[in-house]
Amino acid sequence: MKRSYLFLPGNQPTMLQNGAVLPADVLIFDLEDSVAPAEKDAARELVSSALRSIDYGRRGLAVRINDIEKPYIKKDLEAVVTAGARSVMVPKVNSARTLHHVAVMLDLIEEEYGIEKGRTKVIALIETALGIEMVFEAATSTPRVEALALGGEDLCADLGCPRTKEGTELFYSRSRLLLAARAAGVDAVDTPFTDARDEEGCYADTVYARGLGFDGKLSISPHHLRPIHRAFTPTEEAVAFALEVVDAMERAKREGRGAVSLRGKMIDLPVLRQAERTLELARASGMFTAEMEGAPE
Amino acid sequence: MTRQTKIVPSLREAIRQSCLRDGMTISFHHHLREGDRVLQTVLTECSVLGLKDLTVNASALMGCHRSILDFVRDGTVSGIECNFMHAQVGQEISRGALEREVVFRSHGGRPAAMVRGESHIDVAFIAASAADAAGNCNGKQGNAAFGSIGYAMPDAEHAQYVVVVTDQLFEYPLLDASISEESVDAVVVIDSIGDPERIMSGTTRVTRDPIGLLIAEQAAKAISASGLLRDGFSFQTGAGGTSLAVAQYLGEIMREQGIVGRFASGGITGLLVDLLREGLFETLLDVQCFDREAVLSIGGDARHGEISATRYASPAAKSSVVDRLDVVILGATEIDTDFNVNVHTDSNGVIMGGSGGHSDTAAGAKLSIIVAPLMRARLPLIVDRVGTISTPGEDIDLLVTQYGLACNPRRSELSSRLERAGLPVVSIHDLKAKAESITGIPARVIHRGRPVARVVSRDGMLLDTIAMIED
Numbered sequence: 001m002k003r004s005y006l007f008l009p010g011n012q013p014t015m016l017q018n019g020a021v022l023p024a025d026v027l028i029f030d031l032e033d034s035v036a037p038a039e040k041d042a043a044r045e046l047v048s049s050a051l052r053s054i055d056y057g058r059r060g061l062a063v064r065i066n067d068i069e070k071p072y073i074k075k076d077l078e079a080v081v082t083a084g085a086r087s088v089m090v091p092k093v094n095s096a097r098t099l100h101h102v103a104v105m106l107d108l109i110e111e112e113y114g115i116e117k118g119r120t121k122v123i124a125l126i127e128t129a130l131g132i133e134m135v136f137e138a139a140t141s142t143p144r145v146e147a148l149a150l151g152g153e154d155l156c157a158d159l160g161c162p163r164t165k166e167g168t169e170l171f172y173s174r175s176r177l178l179l180a181a182r183a184a185g186v187d188a189v190d191t192p193f194t195d196a197r198d199e200e201g202c203y204a205d206t207v208y209a210r211g212l213g214f215d216g217k218l219s220i221s222p223h224h225l226r227p228i229h230r231a232f233t234p235t236e237e238a239v240a241f242a243l244e245v246v247d248a249m250e251r252a253k254r255e256g257r258g259a260v261s262l263r264g265k266m267i268d269l270p271v272l273r274q275a276e277r278t279l280e281l282a283r284a285s286g287m288f289t290a291e292m293e294g295a296p297e
Numbered sequence: 298m299t300r301q302t303k304i305v306p307s308l309r310e311a312i313r314q315s316c317l318r319d320g321m322t323i324s325f326h327h328h329l330r331e332g333d334r335v336l337q338t339v340l341t342e343c344s345v346l347g348l349k350d351l352t353v354n355a356s357a358l359m360g361c362h363r364s365i366l367d368f369v370r371d372g373t374v375s376g377i378e379c380n381f382m383h384a385q386v387g388q389e390i391s392r393g394a395l396e397r398e399v400v401f402r403s404h405g406g407r408p409a410a411m412v413r414g415e416s417h418i419d420v421a422f423i424a425a426s427a428a429d430a431a432g433n434c435n436g437k438q439g440n441a442a443f444g445s446i447g448y449a450m451p452d453a454e455h456a457q458y459v460v461v462v463t464d465q466l467f468e469y470p471l472l473d474a475s476i477s478e479e480s481v482d483a484v485v486v487i488d489s490i491g492d493p494e495r496i497m498s499g500t501t502r503v504t505r506d507p508i509g510l511l512i513a514e515q516a517a518k519a520i521s522a523s524g525l526l527r528d529g530f531s532f533q534t535g536a537g538g539t540s541l542a543v544a545q546y547l548g549e550i551m552r553e554q555g556i557v558g559r560f561a562s563g564g565i566t567g568l569l570v571d572l573l574r575e576g577l578f579e580t581l582l583d584v585q586c587f588d589r590e591a592v593l594s595i596g597g598d599a600r601h602g603e604i605s606a607t608r609y610a611s612p613a614a615k616s617s618v619v620d621r622l623d624v625v626i627l628g629a630t631e632i633d634t635d636f637n638v639n640v641h642t643d644s645n646g647v648i649m650g651g652s653g654g655h656s657d658t659a660a661g662a663k664l665s666i667i668v669a670p671l672m673r674a675r676l677p678l679i680v681d682r683v684g685t686i687s688t689p690g691e692d693i694d695l696l697v698t699q700y701g702l703a704c705n706p707r708r709s710e711l712s713s714r715l716e717r718a719g720l721p722v723v724s725i726h727d728l729k730a731k732a733e734s735i736t737g738i739p740a741r742v743i744h745r746g747r748p749v750a751r752v753v754s755r756d757g758m759l760l761d762t763i764a765m766i767e768d
Binding site for chain 1: 505508700735
């Protein structure tokens with residue numbers, strides 16, 4: 001379950017170390033915006049070393065590489081892929097061509113270092129008007145794409161609109177990215193909430209994104225992990241209903257029926273999928289203990 | 298002698314009248330923390346009067362008290378007893394600035410030593426923000442209000458001669474007297490006892506450090522899992538950012554579960570005042586105010602009570618608050634694999650703190666929790682043997698770090714409860730190994746110089762000595 005994606009500046013050893021204990025679902029080691037040009041080489045070394053030596057447990061590990069227009073791209077990819085990164089976040093994705101280019105480089109690196117082909121996945125960061133227009137093509141440009149993520153700050157700058165806490169200016173872009181993600185069968189990750197001190201604001205923003213259908217949210221602050229996870233925690237009533245749905249559908253399956261009545265309503269496969277997603281979120285939120293599920297974790 | 302007033306025209310005159318002589322002991326409290334001006338003013342007068350070889354017995358020496366070293370150099374002061382010493386003073390003491398050993402006690406051990414006759418105070422100088430002509434005084438009123446005056450109460454009771462030093466005189470009788478006229482010999486009015494804004498020294502706000510918050514959240518969960526968190530719960534936490542965050546998270550759990558605590562005690566901050574006002578605690582027992590919110594609250598809320606150091610923590614008292622504590626949250630500079638804690642010296646063996654109420658609350662509370670990051674910069678928290686034993690390991694029950702929780706092996710039932718609650722319980726040896734895998738094993742600096750200080754337990758026994766450092 002990937003609800004929270006936390007950016008960690010690639011040039012800060014303490015933050016890279018802290019990533020091992022912070023409760024993020026995915027850590028994104030940043031080589032791009034948070035690292036000044038003079039520190040690019042040092043950050044690359046540091047991130048590569050952290051990936052090799054620190055035990056990050058079950059957290060997903062991704063690295064945001066530099067813009068493919070920049071000269072660092074090959075070094076970035078080679079360093080992080082060989083150090084074991086399973087995902088790279090590609091910034092400023094404006095076209096299928098951008099990702100195709102990255103995929104070709106990944107093919108070569110994986111082949112050269114004897115890494116299973118296709119192991120390294122791609123998170124496409126969409127943060128321009130052109131990127132939004134081309135988002136479905138980008139999502140389907142290579143099977144390496146595992147998620148589409150929205151970068152609201154850069155996008156607003158490109159659109160020429162103010163970035164507000166309410167985020168109404170992003171409604172269309174969020175919806176467009178979400179549709180593309182669903183159509184392409186990849187995850188949709190919402191833009192970060194940028195006020196590190198406003199945890200309630202982050203919670204409300206995440207509830208909204210979850211309501212639209214997003215699977216997770218980018219985060220620029222460890223303080224946002226709690227509100228993000230809280231927003232992705234289903235209510236006890238929703239979990240109880242989901243359990244009933246799963247139970248009812250199992251009964252229907254045994255009886256050879258495709259739909260069944262529950263509390264006077266018809267339950268079918270789409271409802272079952274929603275219920276399964278609710279239970280998955282409940283598990284990720286720690287609402288079930290192994291004992292409750294009747295099986296060891 | 299019957300007198301209409303005890304007001305003495307100057308501090309110098311008050312010192313003369315007290316019959317203070319060379320070699321005697323004078324005492325101070327530290328409620329004005331980094332804003333205190335009384336200690337320096339009194340020592341300046343003593344120096345002008347040519348007094349020599351005085352012992353200063355202060356509840357704490359803060360950074361603003363570093364001028365005491367000037368009075369050590371000119372011979373006015375030759376002895377120091379305290380419960381806490383700021384690094385700015387400690388560094389010089391560690392280098393041998395004082396010939397006699399400093400005596401470190403705890404906040405409860407200090408009044409106990411007075412009762413047992415181990416610590417005799419000739420003249421107590423008590424800073425008060427409000428006083429009347431008979432010496433009734435408190436720290437709750439006046440322009441320089443600092444709140445509770447709890448640490449000075451034993452001084453008033455036991456000193457041979459008591460001088461109240463104030464900068465704001467009230468009409469007799471000052472009704473809400475924390476220290477009563479019956480124990481006061483003289484009252485001196487000076488221009489300023491200090492800057493009350495600077496009582497907010499140190500960290501009195503909830504940390505924003507994500508690792509500190511993570512540790513605090515785990516500690517709050519541990520308290521919840523311990524079985525002690527129920528109606529009537531009692532709690533104490535220090536003023537460190539992580540300790541305060543524990544109170545914040547605990548408040549969330551109490552709110553969610555509808556639990557009302559009986560009291561929170563010790564040094565009080567605005568955060569605890571908020572919990573009181575919200576009804577999550579019924580009372581506050583305050584020996585020291587850490588911020589402006591606490592000062593305002595103790596002056597106006599009957600549920601926020603002032604307690605003396607004796608009532609707070611003295612093992613010589615017939616009973617004390619710390620013995621009724623369910624949970625205390627404490628910090629540590631170092632902790633060893635036997636759970637002994639050091640809060641006196643840094644990794645180089647230099648004095649930078651003291652017990653304060655650490656060892657008192659650890660001894661009294663049913664559950665004593667240390668919250669600390671497993672590494673600070675490149676220094677691991679857990680060592681084979683602490684540089685200085687401030688609180689014996691037998692009084693510490695649980696260590697909470699960002700990499701897991703370690704229970705004292707004496708508390709196996711606690712360990713089982715925490716494990717059942719799904720908390721990551723590991724052995725302290727595993728935590729130590731984890732830290733060393735990241736930082737390496739630092740070489741211990743061993744000083745073989747003469748002792749510059751001795752740490753005395755709350756019961757008056759020698760716990761440890763601190764050696765002089767060589768440059």
